[in-house]
Amino acid sequence: MTRTPVAEILKSESAAETALVQGWVRTKRDSKAFSFIEINDGSCLSNLQIVADATLDGYDESVLPLTTGASVSIEGKIIPSQGKGQQWEMQATSVTMLGEAESDFPLQKKGHSMEFLRSIAHLRPRSNLFGAVFRVRSRMAYSIHRFFQERGFLYVHTPIITGSDCEGAGEMFRVVTTAGEEIKLGDDEFFGDPTYLTVSGQLEGETFACALSNIYTFGPTFRAENSHTSRHASEFWMIEPEIAFCDLNQDMDLAEEMLKFLVSDVLESCAEDLQFFDRFIDKGLIERLEWVRDRKFERVSYTEAVELLQKSGQTFEYPVEYGANLQSEHERYLTETHFQCPTTVYNYPKEIKPFYMRRNDDGKTVAAMDLLVPGIGEIVGGSQREERLTILRENMKEHDLQEDDYWWYVDLRRYGSVPHAGFGLGFERLLMFVTGVANIRDVIPFPRTPGSADF
């Protein structure tokens, strides 16, 4: 007999004579004549309740010793439940314990701290919360591919080991070989020149957009910033579409359309998990997501945003002045207090943005945009790229960059250059936004942060 996922059994439309379920015991309640066993196999948030009569063959050996965390294989009938709280349950005809859980199994039915669960990252997917988070993570990854594939975008695998520096993206990890315990640097470079773990696939992505028109990347990126916050990790996943024949407005349109698509999909496909988050993690989550799905996003230029913040009458810890980056508190005011919805800020001063962003006609700003969401801040950052050779060269000079280091990037402007634009979406930030989970370490299976790379 083949295993039926718990999710499928719970969706049954009629009783069944026989079925096989396999999973892990979440809880067991014994009485004199029978035991209730709740098992979970990760296929959905809910457990399946199993009723095992004390008269069952092998009851003493295979049912009584079961504790939370043990793995089981159970055959039985699917019948309507006599109790409240679930529609279907299984009347066991055979219970086999596959693996016992020793008495110090750390997951209990009462609440755990998130810090403790991080220390058992190998077991936390067996908890309700992390099961739900990683089901949503999987669905969102699928949904991102679907969004781009349905629109004719090609998926490009940009390199993870790279010699190029996507300037402005942050500190990099160096890639070296080992000879025993000795780390080789300098003359013995494996690749001839120094290499790093990628901080962004954007520059390589542009080369493919300038050939295949619409592309996207979706892969891991690495930042060696010594950041200690709930929103930063040293290894995270990023989605970077790059679109040829595209300006900043179309770029912003795409980013907003994508976010609405993803939110709409998670509301539909992960309803049970979202209800769990809404109830235990972030009250009001579903209402907020529905709002994002249904409402138009706001859009303001950087200059307007600065004026708006200055006129707000709010006192900020950091002063608002033209030419400075918007601080977390400023972004928060815009999305959470002023507009109360996702907001795209565009046309930033060129001094605070990287060399590849396209200079606007005013000579002062570049065609950059940040999509800000309540609670998280920046979730998307993008720009129209500078496609004019002479201006790109000027920008590189102003940023003290050597053209030789970017020769192939410059070449794109020498051979059939086209207007193009793109953006980066932090996958974990998206997950924090749609699940309400407050810490990035809790939406990635095995988080890497400064000082911590366990598992």
Added chain:
RNA sequence: UCCUCUGUAGCUCAGCGGUAGAGCGGGUGGCUGUUAACCACUAGGUCGUUGGUUCGAAUCCAACCGGAGGAGCCA
């Protein structure tokens, strides 16, 4: 890198200068349908580490190690 908080049983925590506690989890027994089941009994701890103050330290002090929150940087 800066600022702040924190470390006691498998877990969540109380104890804050005078013999180490509770709830949950585990074990044993009980209970005719339970839903974070319930009732009784029971095992379980070098109080993060090292040093200091004291007649006496989980408790006060210092350093170190681990964890967290915020800022900056960014996604």
